[in-house]
Amino acid sequence: MTLTAPVASLGRSTLAAIAxxxxxxxxxxxxxxxxxxxxxxxxxxxxxxxxIGWLSLPVVGLTAVFTGAALALQIYAGSARxxxxxxVPQIVxxxxxxxxxxxxxxxxxxxxxASSIAAEIGTMKVTEQxxxxxxxxxxxxxxxxxxxxxxxxxxxxxxxxxxxxxxxMGGYLVATTRLGxxxxxxxxxxxxxxxxxxxxxxxxxxxxxGFIIALMGCYYGMNSGRGAQGVGAATKAAVVAASVLILAAxxxxxxxxxxx
Amino acid sequence: MIRLDNVHKTFGTxxxxxxxxxxxxxxxxxxxxxxxxxxxxxxxxxxxxxVTPDSGTITVDGxxxxxADRDEFLSHFGMLFQGGALFDSLRVWENxxxxxxxxxxxxxxxxxxxxxxxxxxxxxxxxxxxxxxxAELSGGMQKRVGLARAIAADPQIIFFDEPxxxxxxxxxxxxxxxxxxxxxxxxxxxxxxTHDMSSVRAIADKVAMLHDGVIQWSGPVGELDATPDPYVQxxxxxxxxxxxxxxx
Numbered sequence: 001m002t003l004t005a006p007v008a009s010l011g012r013s014t015l016a017a018i019a020x021x022x023x024x025x026x027x028x029x030x031x032x033x034x035x036x037x038x039x040x041x042x043x044x045x046x047x048x049x050x051x052i053g054w055l056s057l058p059v060v061g062l063t064a065v066f067t068g069a070a071l072a073l074q075i076y077a078g079s080a081r082x083x084x085x086x087x088v089p090q091i092v093x094x095x096x097x098x099x100x101x102x103x104x105x106x107x108x109x110x111x112x113x114a115s116s117i118a119a120e121i122g123t124m125k126v127t128e129q130x131x132x133x134x135x136x137x138x139x140x141x142x143x144x145x146x147x148x149x150x151x152x153x154x155x156x157x158x159x160x161x162x163x164x165x166x167x168x169m170g171g172y173l174v175a176t177t178r179l180g181x182x183x184x185x186x187x188x189x190x191x192x193x194x195x196x197x198x199x200x201x202x203x204x205x206x207x208x209x210g211f212i213i214a215l216m217g218c219y220y221g222m223n224s225g226r227g228a229q230g231v232g233a234a235t236k237a238a239v240v241a242a243s244v245l246i247l248a249a250x251x252x253x254x255x256x257x258x259x260x
Numbered sequence: 261m262i263r264l265d266n267v268h269k270t271f272g273t274x275x276x277x278x279x280x281x282x283x284x285x286x287x288x289x290x291x292x293x294x295x296x297x298x299x300x301x302x303x304x305x306x307x308x309x310x311v312t313p314d315s316g317t318i319t320v321d322g323x324x325x326x327x328a329d330r331d332e333f334l335s336h337f338g339m340l341f342q343g344g345a346l347f348d349s350l351r352v353w354e355n356x357x358x359x360x361x362x363x364x365x366x367x368x369x370x371x372x373x374x375x376x377x378x379x380x381x382x383x384x385x386x387x388x389x390x391x392x393x394x395a396e397l398s399g400g401m402q403k404r405v406g407l408a409r410a411i412a413a414d415p416q417i418i419f420f421d422e423p424x425x426x427x428x429x430x431x432x433x434x435x436x437x438x439x440x441x442x443x444x445x446x447x448x449x450x451x452x453x454t455h456d457m458s459s460v461r462a463i464a465d466k467v468a469m470l471h472d473g474v475i476q477w478s479g480p481v482g483e484l485d486a487t488p489d490p491y492v493q494x495x496x497x498x499x500x501x502x503x504x505x506x507x508x
Contacts, residue, residue, distance in 0.1 A: 039362065039363070124348075129345050129347055129348075131310050131341070131345065132339070132345035132346075134308070134310055135310070135337060135338075136334070136358050136359045137330070137331045
């Protein structure tokens with residue numbers, strides 16, 4: 001091993017990362033083009049809406065209800081230190097709709113959906129189904145990627161909205177049954193202090209995160225290696241990439257929306 | 261009709277095609293034989309545009325395949341994949357009628373279903389199979405569904421990639437007979453790749469042997485047994501000794 005080996009290794013890794021970024025950028029641009037131009041595969045789009053949106057409701061709902069409940073307990077315990085227990089409804093609501101609803105909900109959707117998209121498309125690739133699509137005069141990105149990415153971009157905000165409501169309800173249940181809050185006052189305080197942009201920013205985040213989730217699932221599925229190991233690696237990479245990108249995008253969006 | 265001229269293709273540092281030149285006249289059934297990993301599938305994929313050759317030209321009816329309108333060009337083709345390549349999420353009839361449900365050949369759903377059931381019957385499958393999913397079928401049935409899909413839009417050119425691989429001898433015979441019947445009946449040009457000699461004798465008008473990235477020998481199927489070419493003789497008799505190395 002020579003002294004320059006670590007530098008060479010670092011250089012190779014950097015080049016590989018830049019190349020990967022370039023490939024993902026090209027894939028993103030192509031996806032957007034296929035979403036915007038006909039033909040549109042409505043049947044595949046609606047199937048993706050069901051698979052991504054409707055079937056993710058239980059996991060998003062469960063995540064939200066437990067998060068809202070734990071958040072209420074934490075805020076109550078923290079605010080009790082300076083006698084500000086009354087802020088629990090407002091902080092639970094703002095915390096859920098701005099941050100925890102979109103981020104945790106999307107991370108759960110990423111685990112469920114990015115993995116399944118990558119595994120499905122990866123398996124289609126290794127069993128020549130993608131080649132079969134081409135021979136049947138059907139562009140694989142238009143048929144597989146565009147409907148899934150569009151469906152995720154539109155349905156994840158709806159999932160976030162549902163998750164926000166359930167999360168706030170989780171906080172309400174704990175606050176009213178365990179912490180002694182008055183039911184009517186809790187609801188009044190929740191909605192009185194909540195502004196439109198608190199909710200709107202969370203929904204915009206949901207759309208961006210949905211786009212990321214489906215895009216990563218499709219990208220890694222389309223670029224899956226051969227055999228079971230290749231599909232497994234693609235699935236893992238899709239979930240990891242989607243999760244990291246969601247967290248990074250969340251910071252960037254929060255900075256853009258709320259830093260002043 | 262199909263002409264490959266000095267086609268080269270290298271994957272990484274591994275040259276697979278080193279100058280393939282082959283003519284497939286209209287209405288003929290050409291079978292390409294050769295050992296595993298000799299580039300038979302790559303040759304077919306180059307014609308279909310699934311793999312881009314590094315150099316050389318491929319023309320279909322005189323038109324360069326790399327410059328053709330893809331949709332229009334591919335609408336003349338049908339292909340049976342080695343593993344069937346049926347879409348798991350679609351019912352059997354939707355697989356067969358895939359091309360008829362979208363794109364330039366789109367037909368009303370009921371009409372497409374009727375054509376699919378007719379094609380399924382043509383390959384010896386009952387209409388009850390139409391509403392099953394591919395995972396509910398045996399390997400032989402999946403192959404037949406793949407065959408029905410390949411002929412659904414009455415293509416002028418049909419490719420068969422290892423049509424009998426993984427099938428028992430009886431089912432292999434059934435598939436071979438079906439392919440021969442369909443090719444003769446439709447008057448289609450066929451290219452088949454296989455290393456199953458019973459398929460070769462059942463399907464081929466002409467045979468080409470691909471070895472080491474080039475067409476080692478080609479000629480009518482009737483001359484296959486008589487040719488003195490040592491590569492062909494070793495291959496068709498399955499001998500371990502000869503110019504083709506057993507360890508590749």
